[in-house]
Amino acid sequence: MRHFVPAAFLLPLAAIVAPAHGADYLTAAAAQSLLFPGANSFVARPLRFSAAQRDQIKALAGVRQRLDEQPVWRAERDGALVGWFIVDDVIGKHEFITYAAAIAPDGKVLGIEVLSYRETHGGQIRDPAWRRNFVGKTLASPFKLDQDVPNISGATLSSRNVLDGVKRLLVIHQLFLARG
Secondary structure (H helix, E strand, O other), X not given: OOOOOOXXXXXXXXXXXOXXXXXXXXXXXXXXXXXXXXXXXXXXXXXXXXXXHHHHHHHHHOOXXXXXXXXXXXXXXXXXXXXXXXXXXXXXXXXXXXXXXXXXXXXXXXXXXXXXXXXXXXXXXXXXXXXXXXXXXOOOOOOXXXXXXXXXXXXXXXXXXXXXXXHHHHHHXXXXXXXX
């Protein structure tokens, strides 16, 4: 005996199982090579934060540290520190954006790469010209959208949240990584 399932019942199911828009662009290892071309070793140094440390990060960065653990790698050239590679997630408009930041030992941003972008709009944050605006940023930088990093029309939330995320990573560097 065959059972007929009306299409009205299948449409909500299709919406649930339909794949989300987005794409993975780089692995962490590929981004490490791009951001630290002279490094020959990446040593995993994940950071675990207490509630008090997360509060300290929020107080200095202006945005909260959502997770207790932050993936971090020490980038080395022949055993010498050349910088820190940090993978992070920020929310775009609705979905997470996974990006990586390279931070020099002195606290300057060397570059950022977008690893995964899951939003339907605003993928322009992957544009190398836009990402270059982060190079050289330090905690002394204004970190104001349209002041030192341009807004991308149609990607305002993604632009702002990546900007805020990079500032938060610089705070993490200052508090927990600057001593090597």
